[in-house]
Amino acid sequence: MSVLGLYLSDVTPDEAAAGFGVCAVAHPDGASAAVPAVVYTWGDPSHRLVKTSGRDGQVIFQLQAFGRRKGDGPPGWFAERFWPGEYGPTWVLDRLREHIGRPEYAALIELHIPLGDDGLPAQAALEVTVSGPSAGG
Numbered sequence: 001m002s003v004l005g006l007y008l009s010d011v012t013p014d015e016a017a018a019g020f021g022v023c024a025v026a027h028p029d030g031a032s033a034a035v036p037a038v039v040y041t042w043g044d045p046s047h048r049l050v051k052t053s054g055r056d057g058q059v060i061f062q063l064q065a066f067g068r069r070k071g072d073g074p075p076g077w078f079a080e081r082f083w084p085g086e087y088g089p090t091w092v093l094d095r096l097r098e099h100i101g102r103p104e105y106a107a108l109i110e111l112h113i114p115l116g117d118d119g120l121p122a123q124a125a126l127e128v129t130v131s132g133p134s135a136g137g
Contacts, residue, residue, distance in 0.1 A: 007037035059085030
């Protein structure tokens with residue numbers, strides 16, 4: 001599947017109301033160009049929720065964690081969990097809070113904070129620019 005079909009950039013009115021917005025995310029194939037995606041962030045810079053397209057074309061919300069697997073390779077964003085989008089963003093955010101709020105929750109990877117070129121936490125990891133709802137989402 002092409003990256004343009006993987007990450008979705010159309011924000012629905014319900015997603016915008018729930019706090020989702022569009023921001024540039026790293027190209028999943030490692031290309032230097034960033035791609036727009038619908039993302040939800042909160043006070044944890046090592047996690048984000050990204051709107052993606054599943055194999056059947058249905059919307060899937062993917063919880064991503066930033067870090068590295070077992071200490072190998074450079075840190076990056078890795079998929080940790082998925083929820084179907086068919087129940088809407090409020091339902092997805094409720095499942096996210098349940099998942100991360102469990103006392104036994106532990107990330108599947110060694111977590112890191114994304115850093116910018118200046119060595120400080122990357123603002124892109126901490127902020128989402130909310131754009132107006134689009135008709136296509």
